[in-house]
Amino acid sequence: MEKEGLGLEITELRLGLPGGSAPILVDKNEKKRVFSDISDDHENSSTDWKLTQTKNQVVGWPPVCSYRRKNSFHEKDRLETSKMYVKVSMDGAPFLRKVDLSMHEGYSDLAVALEKLFDCFGIGEALKDAENSEQVPIYEDKDGDWMLVGDVPWEMFFESCKRLRIMKRSEAKGFGLQPKGSHKGNSKDVAK
């Protein structure tokens, strides 16, 4: 991401990240555009996080710890807490993160989560317009190949994604990404 002039954005409220990398300042209007772009199929993101699979259920209540829920006899309880964690790395970020794919309903949902996790923008845009965005979200699939996120239907991605990486556009050239629209999934089906 291009760094904006530092003087302008002092009054902008933003996340404080003391030490570490220099802050990436973003024009507030640009932020808004990104959020609204990807939020059209995703109305109430905050309440969706608390989506319940059974009626009456509130997050974390009753206070049965997640380990106990996972190991409980009842399949229903177990499934509720079954997670699909994949590691996410972002070029330039000091820490690896994990994201639970089962918590997301689609690519735009995931994009929002990734943007929050790394406090960056443009992932949602990258999904729509991969050629021109600065961030390139890619994932490693079961065969060990690196693919562009958004190439295949969500369900297929969910099944095959082993880990995620948010790459810089400059690194992406020559990385060996599978070409867009290579329809790996389909070819596998045919081969069967």
Place this chain on the structure above:
Amino acid sequence: MMMGSSFPEEVLEHVFSFIERDKDRNAISTVCQSWYEIERWSRRRVFVGNCYAVSPLILIKRFPDVRCLELKGKPHFADFNLVPEGWGAYVSPWIAAASTAYPWLEEIRLKRMVISDDSLELISKSFKNFKVLVLSSCEGFSTEGLAAIAANCRNLRELDLRESEVEDLNQSSGHWLSHFPDNYTSLVSLNIACLNSEVSFTALERLVGRCPNLRTLRLNRAVPLDRLAILLRRAPQLVELGTGEASDLRPDVFSNLSGAFSGCKELKSLSGFWDVAPGYLPVVYPICPRLTSLNLSYAATIQSSDLIKLVSQCHNLQKLWVLDYIEDLGLEALSASCKDLRELRVFPSEPFGVEPNVLLTEQGLVSVSEGCPKLHSVLYFCRQMSNDALRTIARNRPNMTRFRLCIIEPRTPDYLNHQSLDVGFGAIVEHCKDLRRLSLSGLLTDRVFEYIGTYGKKLEMLSVAFAGDSDLGLHHVLSGCENLRKLEIRDCPFGDKALLANAAKLETMRSLWMSSCSVSFGACKLLGQKMPRLNVEVIDERGPPGSRPESCPVEKLYIYRTISGQRFDMPGFVWTKDENSALGLS
């Protein structure tokens, strides 16, 4: 004139070596400069209740020769999925620092922290005398990390994975258990109950067979009963055992197991019992009289009558964890048979069911409070409660130190008179003068907090959910509970006033958690600015608080005291006061 100058240092050091409790050591370190120096050089055991309260550097600077390190990370409510993934509690900076500063480190105990395989490998290679690794509710590592521990820690005594989340990686190099060298024989305690995948049984059997000092063995689900019998015959000296799965009832397995158990004369603690066919239970009857600890809280296949038969034989039982299948009748039997009971936890078999599925009410708890004079620690999930019952329990058990009651439906009133449960809990805090931990539930007004503030003078930890009417409630607690260390609150109408009025109190506590309350971002910023020794962290996944009015309540709030300033590893959804400071200025 220094007080210490009349004794040689060695004498003082020797005297201090008998003083173990942190509180006492902290006290003696304040006597004078030379005592401070001697104490800090001789402190071997350090407990850090919040890994962000102090930095590794500060710790090492003060205590240069620590042998046992215990750290806690995420707030307690992380157990209930209230803390988003990626929040923090990474142990790697601690391990990195300790690897050079504490070559003689022997013990590491972590709770609710994230530890990587790299850190595990570093541990295994940095500390020649490493003996104890306890990972309680931790995550971030895999069996590869465990392989490194197994391979390199020649003096390992204890490997306890408690309720951690461990990734299982298929290793071509073989199962991690087989990485313990053939000449490794010092294992005393192994807890792998949380591992989901199969363990190499050959490796396990050989390990158990060659470690004569093994006293604790908690197996995972995947170890079947016939294999258990083999292990018990190899290790009849076991004191604590956790079984694996046991779903098929087979007569040959039954008799084999019976024989094996009869050889275990030292067994005092049992756990596991996943999917146990009740027909197997008689296998443990001979050991019941010796049992002091029994954890049946994962035994979803054992119903009331079998539970009664079992506990009625456990006359020396001190600790029981069980599902609500035990029902009121079973708890009555418990109170008649187990006069030495100290701790009871009753977990819900169907926490998300709307209707009760078992005959467990407040009566069960009342029975136990009547029949068990030493009962002092309770965790009880139920669906109905009355002020009368709570009053009775309070009068029966003034020695109660930990009382956690969870009435499953939020805001449930007294089922007899439909009033709030204020007076019932009031009776608990009034009569139980040594109460250190309390969890509330049911319909509660600000009144209950007035009682808590008035009587809860020894209270150290309070958990509150769906309770109270106004800021007054929070104010009562913060201003009245002198020994409060941890306060966790969710879904209560507490806002800015009580928090800001009691800002100074927060520096005397380890931490405060508030989620789904009414604290505004503006108040959080103000608090963060006024109190430099507090980290005020707003957890909000809706995006920058700046995009909403300052009066807008935050989703979650975690405030803790610290001497090491803001942390450097905050994820994108954690916001602090620095959001508003001029970061551009250096």
